Amino acid sequence: MLLLVFLLFSSLQLSTTKAIDTLALGQSLPWNETLVSEGGNFELGFFSPGNSGKHYVGIWYKKISKQTVVWVANREHPIVKPWTSRFMLSIHGELLLLTTPSDTLLWSSNASSRSPPSTTVATLQDDGNLVVRRSNATSSSGNVAWQSFDHPTDTWLPGARLGYDKGAGVHSFLTSWTDTENPAPGAFTMEIDTRGQPRFDLFAAAAGADRQQYWTTGLWDGEIFANVPEMRSGYFAGFPYAPNGSVNFFTYRDRTTMMGVGNFMLDVNGQMRRRQWGETAGKWIMFCSEPHDTCDVYGSCGPFGLCSNTTSPACQCPAGFAPRSEQEWKLGNTASGCERRSLLECPKDGFLELPHAVQLPTGSSEAAWVRNGRDCERSCLKDCSCTAYVYDGTKCSMWKSELVNLRALSTDDQGGNPGIAGAVLHLRVARSEVPASSHTHSWKKSMAILGVVVAAVVVLLASLVIGVSMAVLLRKRRGKGKVTAVQGSLLLFDYNAVRTATRNFSEKLGSGSFGTVYRGTLPDATPVAVKKLDGFRQGEKQFRAEVVTLGVIQHVNLVRLRGFCSEGNKRALVYDYMANGSLDSYLFKTGKSAASDAKVLSWGQRYTVALGVARGLAYLHEKCRECIIHCDIKPENILLDDEMGAKLADFGMAKLVGHDFSRVLTTMRGTLGYLAPEWLAGAPVTAKADVYSFGLLLFEIVSGRRNNAPTEKGGYGTYFPVHAAVCLHGGDTVRLLDERVAKDADMKELERVCRVACWCIQDEEGDRPTMGLVVQQLEGVADVALPPIPSRLYMLATANAGAGGGAQDEFYSENSTSSILAEGEE
Structure with missing residues (x-):
């Protein structure tokens, strides 16, 4: 009897642990279980690449000893705690990746149907394709609602189509991982020709410029691509279709038996x-790689990185430079490039010769005709924006930006390019990085001969001219100050230069959390806004290092930092000037003199502003090498450019923290009325504090009034987010809208904004979306479920209803909030 019981128990165990390859409608895949294709070739589940500590849903080879991932769902939204997530086929036939308890959407197949057949299933096939079918048929492509083959990541599997089918709404292309431990989209893509030509092109994303094509397969001739002679008939089968430009794709088959x-x-x-x-x-054995030479990849070594096909690794930093991110370089991503080890102090800098002949960098250069190499060096040295120069014997070429595509040439390369063989590139570095032996013998000899010949003739005149010139220059410098280049386009101003630019701080634009802002003008007549900082106690070295880091951050929705001043406790930041001022002047009425119609933003403009701010914050949180928490999101810190586009100001004033948000921020203080609950509790603060503030901002954009603005009869009335949450659940969002834009508002957009805002102000950080997800929701790419009313706001509303508003007034009064802050700080 015991034996029978044991056998029965064993059979039950086997039946419950048998691998499955299919999800039915409404079925979830637990984080510690997987789908396995029927033949056992592929497996789907949660995985964590390398030592990243981040988890993703992906597909990998089942029978290969080294885990090799071929497809990833949530590339841009990693999971830290996989046990709080679930991968499922929803009752609408849509694949979803959700986090609990709020069911925040991290990824979706976007293939839902209101009434999918009950037989709709998601199956992992033996070719590695994850397919959602609306029936049990296995051969009819017409029953395929969605498939991973139409949405590849970095891997092209046999049988998958790569290209586009406009009729089916499919555009399949490959995008590299960011690095070996981060599957987020990297800098490189492989796409089919958009004009219908049977070929593939490789592109590289270029910061601040259009992407660059750096290689092409050449045209397909029915057997091979013109630039890929390694291909042979039977190894690759392509099927291009481009009769009218609406369909153009390839697939291939593998000779698996061999x-x-x-x-x-x-x-x-x-x-x-x-x-x-x-x-x-x-291990994986390389059959071929295209382009053959790593150095042919545009920007593979990043700014100032030197590529060589004779070294391993191929990318190196020149003397005086170091990788901008050691961690990224270790993981195979060198596209971030190199940076100078020491800050420049123009015009006291020097130059380093690259030890090998190089292919001249891409990008425009300025040419000048000079007498010798020394004159070429002087011309570059006195121009603080000049980063490098080349003197070829007659012409002086100078570059004024970060150098990309530096490449060391071999002897064979130089033989094929005689015009390049003698080109010696000189890179600008701090004087401390220049060894004493770097001055060439020929220049010393030239200078010595020149001194002997002309010394007797010009020494007296030169002394006189120099003395007079120095006196004039010193007088001018004392009056106007000095401006020097630090890194890239970032400028260092001395205090006199700041005073000159602002006409001794005569035109005040406003005051912020960190100082007062004045209007100014650069020597080239460029208008700027100068923020004179107050109360910064950082050491000068640390302050400069952090500002230089911020100076390289550029985004269309961030105010550009042009330069800074740091002389003891005299510190200032110089930004682009935004002629249309800040958002608050376009949103809020000011007593009896309400904003004029000309200054009232339309609903379309408000929606664009909200989306722009979200994109700027998402960039700061998720795209920068170091996550930047803003800590002071409010209308006063959102500036509008000439086209009324939103630009976020004052970013980076808080301390930088890592991407994993493990480092916390507890000392900065935001603006009363926009603080997340964790500020008031004195708890550690993460990027989700910005999300909370952004939610409050959205309510003000919708209503055109301060969230805690007094009513016309006096007092505070109902705190607007409470009112908004109640109206949202009652389906009456139109009551929330500013009456000045009610006629032209899109009601679907209005409800979407209100839902997003209410999710953003949830009490718990984990219930709030990331800014990346917020962008997708505002763009309409991701759905927004009806959010719950935040419990703190609900209690506030209840207390206000019972106390006639007194409890609310006390909670939001300046004194009580300041007391809470003081207690938290203590």
Whole structure:
């Protein structure tokens, strides 16, 4: 009897642990379980690449000893605690990745249907394709509602189509991982020709410029691509269709019986790799890579990175430079490039010769005709924006930006390019980085001969001229100050230069949390806004380092930092001037003199502003090398450019923290009325504090009034977010809208904004969305479920109803809030 019970128990265990390959409607896949294709070739589940500590849902080879991921769902939204997430096929036939308890959407297949057949399933096939079918049929493509083959990441599997089918709304292309431990979209893509030509092109994203094409397969001739002679008939089968430009795609089959498992993969360094799994070797074996030379990949070594096909690794930093991110370089992503180890102090800098002949960098250069190399050096040295120069014997070429595509040339390369063989590039570095032996013998000899010949003739005149000139220059400098280049386009102003630019701080634009803002003008007549900082106690070295970090951050929705001043406790930041001022002047009425109609933003403009601010915050939180928490989101810190586009100001004034948000912020103080609950409790603050403030901002954009503005009869009335949450649940969002824009508002957009705002102000950080998800929701890419009313606001509303508003007035009074802050700080 015991034996029978044991056998029965064992059979039950086997039946419950049997691998499955299909999800039914409403079925979830637990984080610690997987789907396995019927033949056992592929597996789907949660995985964590390397030592990142972040988790994703992906597909990998089941029978290969080294986990090789071929598809990732939530590339841009990693999961830290996988046990709080679930991957499921919803009752609407849509694949979803959700986090509990609020069911925040991290990824969706966007293939839902109001009434999908009950037989709709999601199946992991043996070719690695995850397919959602609306029936049990296995051959009819008409029953496919969605498939991962139409949405590849960095890997092209046999049988998958790559290209576009406009009729089916499919555009499939490859995008590299950011690095070997981060599947977020990287800098390189492989796409089919958009004009219908049967070929593929490789592109690199270029910061602040259009993307660059750096390689092409050439045209398909029915057997091979023109630039890929390694291909042979039977190894790759392509099927291009471009009769009218609406369809153009390729697929291929693998000779699996002879070569085993293989695929195409766009590597993090920008090379397209054709590889096969070597079972005996236990590793992937490279069949070919395109382009063959790593250095042919545009920007693979990043700004100031030097590429060489004779070294390993191929990317190196020149003398006087170091990787901008050691961690990224270790993980194979060198696109961030190199930076100077020491800050420049123009015009006291020097130059380093690159030890090998180089291919001249891409980008425009300025040419000047000079007598010799020394004159060329002087011309570059006195121009603080000049980063490098080349003197070819007659012409002086100078570059005024970060150098991209520096490449050391071999002897063979120089032989094929005689015009480049003698080009010696001189990079600008701090004087401390220049060794004493760097001055060439020829220049010393020239200078010595020149001194002997002309010394007797000009020494007296030169002394006189120099003396007079120095006196004039010193007098001018004392009056106007000095401006020097620090890094890239970032400028360092001395205090006299700041006073001159602002006409001794005569035109005040406003006051903020960190100082007073004045209007100014640069020597080239460029208008700027100068923020004179108060109360900064950082050491000068740390302050400069952090400002230089902020200076390289550029985004269309962030106010550009042009330069800074740091002389003891005299510190200032110099920004682009925004002629249309700040958002608050366009939103809020000011007593009897309400804003004129000309200054009232339309609903369309408000929605665009909200989306722009969200994109700027998402960039600061998720796209910068170091996550930047703003800590002071409010209408006064949102400036409008000439086209009424939103630009976020005062970013980076809080301390920088890492991407994993493990470091916390507890000392900065935002503006009363926009603070998240964790500020008031004295708890550690993360990027979700910005999300909370952004939610409050959205309510003010919708209503055109301060959230805690007094009513016309006096007092505070109902706190607007409470009122908004109640109206949202009652389906009456139109009551929330500013009456000045009620006629032209889109009601669907209005409800979407209000839902997003209410999610953003949830009490618990984990219930609030990330700014990346907020952008998707505002763009309409991701759905926004009806949010719950935040419990703190609900209690506030209840207390206000019972106490006639007194409890609310006390809670939001300045004195009580200041007391809470003081207690938290203590």
